[in-house]
Amino acid sequence: xxILLICNxxxxxxxxSGQVEILQRKLREEGHRTDIFSTKGSVFQRLLLPAKLRKAxxxxxxxxxHCCSGWGFLPAVVGVGVGRRLGKRTVLTYHGGGGExxxxxxxxxxxxFLLRTDRNIVLSGFLARVFDRFQLPYTVIPxxxxxxxxxxxxxxxxxxxxxxxxxxxxxxxxxxxxxAFRQVQQRLPDAALTLVGTGSQHxxxxxxxxxxxxxxxxxxxxxxxxxxxxHLDQSxxxxxxxxxxxxxxxxxxxxxxxxLVISSAVGGVPYIIDDNRTGLLFGSDDSDxxxxxxxxAVEQQEESLAMVQEAHRAVxxxxxxxxxxxxxxxxxxxx
Numbered sequence: 001x002x003i004l005l006i007c008n009x010x011x012x013x014x015x016x017s018g019q020v021e022i023l024q025r026k027l028r029e030e031g032h033r034t035d036i037f038s039t040k041g042s043v044f045q046r047l048l049l050p051a052k053l054r055k056a057x058x059x060x061x062x063x064x065x066h067c068c069s070g071w072g073f074l075p076a077v078v079g080v081g082v083g084r085r086l087g088k089r090t091v092l093t094y095h096g097g098g099g100e101x102x103x104x105x106x107x108x109x110x111x112x113f114l115l116r117t118d119r120n121i122v123l124s125g126f127l128a129r130v131f132d133r134f135q136l137p138y139t140v141i142p143x144x145x146x147x148x149x150x151x152x153x154x155x156x157x158x159x160x161x162x163x164x165x166x167x168x169x170x171x172x173x174x175x176x177x178x179x180a181f182r183q184v185q186q187r188l189p190d191a192a193l194t195l196v197g198t199g200s201q202h203x204x205x206x207x208x209x210x211x212x213x214x215x216x217x218x219x220x221x222x223x224x225x226x227x228x229x230x231h232l233d234q235s236x237x238x239x240x241x242x243x244x245x246x247x248x249x250x251x252x253x254x255x256x257x258x259x260l261v262i263s264s265a266v267g268g269v270p271y272i273i274d275d276n277r278t279g280l281l282f283g284s285d286d287s288d289x290x291x292x293x294x295x296x297a298v299e300q301q302e303e304s305l306a307m308v309q310e311a312h313r314a315v316x317x318x319x320x321x322x323x324x325x326x327x328x329x330x331x332x333x334x335x
Contacts, residue, residue, distance in 0.1 A: 068096030097267035168199030
């Protein structure tokens with residue numbers, strides 16, 4: 001099948017763009033002609049998107065649209081509108097943990113487009129509940145994680161080497177991690193923290209780290225998506241503290257690499273992390289609780305290593321071979 005993937009795409013980054021890159025690669029490996037149409041650009045460029053997509057999209061049988069809240073909903077507006085006019089099969093995957101608030105603020109907009117697709121996909125039970133509330137049809141199909149056995153490193157013990165791979169944006173609440181790390185470092189002076197990536201809060205986070213008197217904090221700056229595993233391999237515990245989230249691939253990548261994951265229990269995260277079985281969860285924006293979990297991870301070695309092993313087994317559910325059958329059904333492909 002000829003498939004066009006439509007999203008606010010930026011090459012070499014994680015999130016939706018990273019998922020779309022993986023999906024394109026997997027579909028091409030199976031013989032499908034698959035290309036990416038990006039809806040990113042200036043305001044003027046975005047005004048021209050419908051005409052551009054009408055011209056480019058004629059060659060494809062299916063539009064697979066990837067969208068989220070705010071400006072991230074633009075691919076749905078453009079893709080569904082043009083797809084219907086061209087008579088294309090349209091499949092839409094909704095990403096992001098902010099869906100419920102976005103739907104509440106824009107119910108008519110959301111229903112107008114999500115009721116005009118051939119199939120909607122959500123990534124977790126969290127968004128499934130949101131779609132149920134707004135009486136929107138959906139199929140649950142999780143994100144894809146590329147599992148390479150060479151990426152998993154079995155650790156004999158977990159050291160106080162923490163890492164966060166979330167963007168330096170307000171949504172991901174990295175100040176909570178820095179405040180928690182100060183408490184950890186008071187007890188474990190040699191503890192280290194690596195903050196991978198950048199964003200609008202990058203300089204503020206550096207300043208906060210200095211104000212808190214933190215040591216052994218490394219800011220890597222922007223890192224290409226294919227370099228993430230190299231940084232994960234140098235750490236033992238992944239930290240994630242967003243205020244809202246859906247199905248973050250960064251957690252799955254860490255589970256695949258053999259790290260223990262500690263995350264805020266928001267949105268779809270509890271559908272990925274089973275607390276005290278495949279990782280550790282803490283209350284949103286609770287730096288005291290996060291610090292306690294960070295200490296628990298290195299002080300209770302037997303329990304932590306058991307969680308790492310269980311998490312690595314659990315992440316197999318997100319392999320392409322376990323996802324593609326549901327995806328092909330949504331596409332209308334019957335191998």
